[in-house]
Amino acid sequence: MNFLSVENITKSLGLRVLFSNLTFGINQGQKVALVAKNGTGKTSLLKILAGKDSPDTGVVSVRKDIKIAFLDQEPDLPLDKTIFDAVYDAENPLLKTIMSYELALEHPDDAKKLQKAIDQMDALQAWDYEIRIKQILGELKIYDLHQEMGSLSGGQKKRVAMAMALVQNPDLLIMDEPTNHLDFDMIEWLEEYLESEKMTLLMVTHDRYFLDRVCNQIIELENGQIYSYSGNYSYFIEKKAERQATQAASIDKAKNLYTTELEWMRRMPKARGTKSKSRIDSFYDLEKVAKQRLEDKKVQLDIQMNRLGGKILELHHVRKSFGDKKMVDDFSYVFKRNERIGIVGVNGAGKSTFLKLITGELEVDGGKIVTGETVVFGYYNQDGMKLPEDKRVIEVVKDIAEFIPLTKGKSLTAAQLLERFLFSGDQQYTYVSKLSGGERRRLYLCTLLMKNPNFLILDEPTNDLDIMTLQVLEDFLEDFPGCLLIVSHDRYFMDRLTQHLFIFEGDGIITDFNGNYSDYRDYMLIKEAEKSRQKTENKVIEAPKQEILVVSTTAAKTKKMSFKEKQEFEQLEKEIAQLENRKAEITSIFENPSVNPDELQKLSAEMEQVVNSLEEKELRWLELSELAG
Template structure:
């Protein structure tokens, strides 16, 4: 069944054309991810589909039986409503039937009671309340009486997400679910739950996300918006990268041919023939078309820059027995750590565990209860916070950066200009000379990032840098950080980003406990899942085998005896092999991002598909065995 059809859509703002004559179709069961640089029209396209904005030309047709539902980054709510009341504000017939049924329980009007019961049957709403509470529980929202105004930003996002998922379950019509960066401000556990839910749900989905693991697990099609066009890639993120490379190679070949023809035709044009016949006029028109192709710039800025960074001394940063609590809430308990030269550390943990507090304490922005901090004399912090920057909205982008310095220093006394540095981070000339007020939300985040990096710090501290950044910018940032010779601390829920950058994890595990894990983030997640992470004390090991797992069993897990000997052995094998498969998958994705040879990309893509299938089979069997034990 066709849900949405669009033909020849064009949209411009002033002289800037976002997209031109694009066409697409969305069919039932499609799970589509949109990949594009910020400011190229992702949000505008979503608004046109939702009917909130009108295209300059072209047409969008939505099937009359399809309801379009949006999960936006901006969530509107009445702060005085309880969580349960907020959930019941859903505008759907099954929800209304459920509300009438609750009222009928306190009514003596027999006709009203009969009508309410009939509506529950008609709209199949009997299990809806249970499903709603199950979704809220899975998203760690248990106090349904809490007022919305008392919840944290992350809790509000989870409640809104539960409401949306309930709506898609409640509506028995066909639903197109549109989600704009759904993983922002969710911790890893919640992201993985949502990823698992959406990948298995029978829904039609149009998704904007920067989380590449999430994208690969949930979506089977990638829409790429670039150069005013829309390109459709059927397959994974790796398939999109492969197709994009092939397209760019073909374009470069076309440009080479046009350059050869352009040189020949340029000689003819310079002779300026006096007789302007129809034939020569046609040749002149063809010359300008050739010139346009020949002068197409496809070169990407390289990040292989040799930075002239302030030298790191012998002492970097040392934390000794740091304690921090708010009343009974313990965030840090006797935490000690000594940072080494060039170390790249990832900090992970649930929202509210104290990650941002530690970053603030390190920089002296927040007091500690006790302990000592020794910072090297040569250390210059660069802090990218979640709060954003303060700036004059009417100031031009280039001037905002030049206020720091006209040039960025490289090794051997070389420099690059502020404009060149902006281009590296995907700000074209037109955008550089535009006022900051004209930037999209994602572009402002990118400017904030530029502001931090351009000050040339030697110790970077990033608090959720990937939120609202597009995938092209993330790739640029990852390449930048891989070449960064200073120290780096990253707090992020983006698993792919963490795997590419950090090789050491500090994990907040509750009650002030911080686990020091040497390895990439996926390895930490795999080992913590095998051990069953909780606030209980754990062995300080970086790897866990099946024997360790059996030794760490608690009485509550004694239900495993219900499995046969063969099933028990199968479960142990799966739990041992899943982390290894995850690691192999991460390694293949890493190679794909850095590979340019087409044959190698094709081979790696085949390996990735095979590993992903094995991993999915293991996950499904693991769930079956877990259900047998429950």
């Protein structure tokens, strides 16, 4: 069943044509990825398909009664609303019913209102849907639903926008860079969710593992044409190479034939006969093919690197806190030549703080950081990407240098350097304000490498870069002779470039793990499996004790409780009462909307301990109560 059809649509920004005469369709159940270079209009195309914009020409047809949800790359959220109001603000009757029920729960004294909400939930069979919504919010670490949107960070807004899209249970879900601002656990959860859900999906993402696992159809936009591949990303890479090889062979063949036909045309045949007219028409068709150019431009990165001395970077017992929250606690490390280190940890664990300590943006509370005299940092920082909006691209580069030194004594002009970063002559005179997100990041990377750094610190460098640019960046970094320190949620990028990881575990604890991200993930899965196996074995060991207790009940009744057991029995009653009270306290705190996520996380861990302790003590109390008779 066809959900969406695109016929001959064209879109321009001023004089710049983004795409022209595109035609394709999306069928029910397809999970489609759109792949294209930065600046070719991926985001504009998604907005047109989602009904947020319109094409200059052409038609987009959507099947009647199809519900579409759209996750924008930069969500435009109602800043005056709370998360609760925004998430449940949809025309879906199930969402409205669940919203009424959740509001009624906040006023349990109004029994009539609560009963009415429960009856509505029963009538629409909304209970499973409510559980699903809470699971989505929990996995995206959205806890305080009464927080105002205006107070949220960029990452929090993206997660709320994703929750808003997912809870609608749309027929067609359109997502622009869904993995940006998500930590590894969230990305892996979203992968599993999208893979298992029976939904129709269209998305743009640079995450190649995500593409491989979730998508079953790839649409490539290249040189103004659409190419479709039935399969995941790995299949697309293989078939694209075959297509390009076939296309190159066809062009070579056409060029050879074109030479022969050109000589015939120069003899100026009189196009009176049918055969002559046909041959002339064929000549012009052949000329179009023969003069085709396979656009395979790639970013070229070969900027000169400053010499790196013997002493690079040393951290000795470094400590940093903000109030009571420890970000780095007594961490020491000595960097060696050509180190490639990845940084992994949940949002808020101190990763960005750590990078700012290294670059001197923040001062340590204790310990010291020693930087070698020859070290030149290149810090690719999301917050630092403040390019002058009112300047042209070439002016931004010339402000740094007119000529840029390369390896082997060569140099480039500013214009030549921009050509290497895929900014054509016309684009070099485009204002920064007109660049796409990916083009801005490419320009920012260009200005960073112009300073010839020998120690690169990359904080989420993959966001919004197209896959083709990412591959070239990876090739460059693989051969980069300096040091690399990378924070990224792109697992493929981390796997290819890092040798070991700094794991930010929270509370200032940083662990050095020998291996890349996939090694670390495998290690954690084995560790979790071992913990689960140990828990199962403990239950098996306890099981016979419970059976013996049942069988020997009569014997136990005849046995008297010792003085020591009597004291233990009385103490258990007090401890169980205390644990029950604490459990009730934590439960009431959970219901308080003003509690921050970090506090909720600590309380969740404590609740698990309380419940486990209660189970153990109640079991022992039952054993002793049999003796008490």
